Amino acid sequence: MDKFTLRPAREADFSAIRTLVRSTKINPTGLKWQQFIIAESPGEKMIACGQVKTHLDGSTEIASIAVQPENRGQGMARVIIEKLMLNASRPLYLMCRFELGKLYEKFGFYAVQAEDMPPYFRRISRLASLVDLLAREGTTLLVMRCDER
Template sequence: MQTEEIRLRPARPEDQIIIRRLVCQARLNPFDLHWSRFQVIEAGEQVVGVGQIRHHGDGTRELASLVVDPAWRGRGLGSILVRALMAQEPGPLYLVCRRELEGFYQRFGFQRISGQEMPPRFRWIDRMARLFGRSWIVMRWVP
């Protein structure tokens, strides 16, 4: 059982490598990972969780790149990151996730939306996911 102190903080430039590593290991979208948009969780000296808000050119905001190191999952760190990222945005916030995570994000007020409710960018992602047989869904949080 780890006893390191857990701390949430905005990312710093030196976190870029671990952000990329965690996101790639989790096989999430490896693009658009600039450290300046991330919040991270440290356990002792080690970054064990990351997540960001992407600001898209069409004005939409996306909660993305949420990853907790496998050794640290199931202890509430992912929830801390989601709440922190939501707190820094006025909303609405969108996200794209695998279907099995719908319940996890519902806890924070995100709701799955249909194609008609999606901004064009997310409708396109949704179409591509269907085309490639992926079970991804789009969710939205409106404060």
């Protein structure tokens, strides 16, 4: 892994965060720079980002984990996820494509069924299934939970 600095995002990072998140086609909503941490190269290029969101029902979500394509496979997502998990309350939730379930299992997350989801996640996953059905993309969305510290 090349050298990098991990730090809370600043307002000036917002544009780079939005560009990276949009380019990876993950959920582009709810991007509050105040909730993000970023990893940046010595040249101050943003390498990776992620945030923890708190929803109106009180549930907490780790979200917007994204790494620049040229920096993937070097443990950058792990660094971001571990740092966010250090300060986040439990239970901690996330939403991801089915294929990424294996990645998050490495951090103690497990998939939960609709009846065990907080209201926010139940609503969003119902909506996502509907959108997916309409788009016929065939992807499945997982809601996962972590209780461990």
